[in-house]
Amino acid sequence: MAPSPVVPLQADRVTLRGVGFHPGSLDGISTSPTGGQVEYRLARNAVVSEFKKGRLSRLDVCDAHPELLRAARHVGSQISEPCPICEEPALTEVTFVFGARLPSGGRCVSSRKELAQLERRKEPVACYVIEVCPLCSWNHLTRMYPAGAGAAPRRTAAGGRVRS
Numbered sequence: 001m002a003p004s005p006v007v008p009l010q011a012d013r014v015t016l017r018g019v020g021f022h023p024g025s026l027d028g029i030s031t032s033p034t035g036g037q038v039e040y041r042l043a044r045n046a047v048v049s050e051f052k053k054g055r056l057s058r059l060d061v062c063d064a065h066p067e068l069l070r071a072a073r074h075v076g077s078q079i080s081e082p083c084p085i086c087e088e089p090a091l092t093e094v095t096f097v098f099g100a101r102l103p104s105g106g107r108c109v110s111s112r113k114e115l116a117q118l119e120r121r122k123e124p125v126a127c128y129v130i131e132v133c134p135l136c137s138w139n140h141l142t143r144m145y146p147a148g149a150g151a152a153p154r155r156t157a158a159g160g161r162v163r164s
């Protein structure tokens with residue numbers, strides 16, 4: 001058995017790959033959890049446009065790990081956009097939270113309530129939102145935002161969620 005990495009917030013680069021990120025989705029993009037929310041929309045759109053130009057095949061972009069697909073089916077929240085690849089209205093978002101005392105592969109969030117609890121932790125956490133199409137297996141990181149200790153997770157353009 002290989003020793004597990006000791007640096008939890010760095011390890012996410014590895015573990016996210018482990019749940020189906022194709023090479024390149026995190027390359028060359030700053031993932032500093034201290035700088036606030038990081039959008040991966042441009043990178044995502046670049047992949048979609050390469051696919052539409054025929055430079056990437058479905059096999060290249062529709063490679064979600066079975067576990068990620070299962071999460072999308074069971075705990076993903078459906079979003080209003082259609083899938084950019086198969087164009088079916090099946091696109092869901094799955095959130096993984098990384099931080100101290102969480103699984104090294106991240107905690108897959110199963111409800112808004114659980115997410116709110118994780119965001120209120122005393123320890124800093126990094127929340128990764130991944131869009132997944134359970135029909136064609138398209139998947140891409142959408143955004144990362146820090147939460148927990150001292151972070152203000154709700155300052156997003158999509159805002160509007162009310163604290164209870």
Ligand SMILES: [Zn+2]
Pocket residue numbers: 083084085086087088133134135136137138
């Ligand atoms: Zn799809």
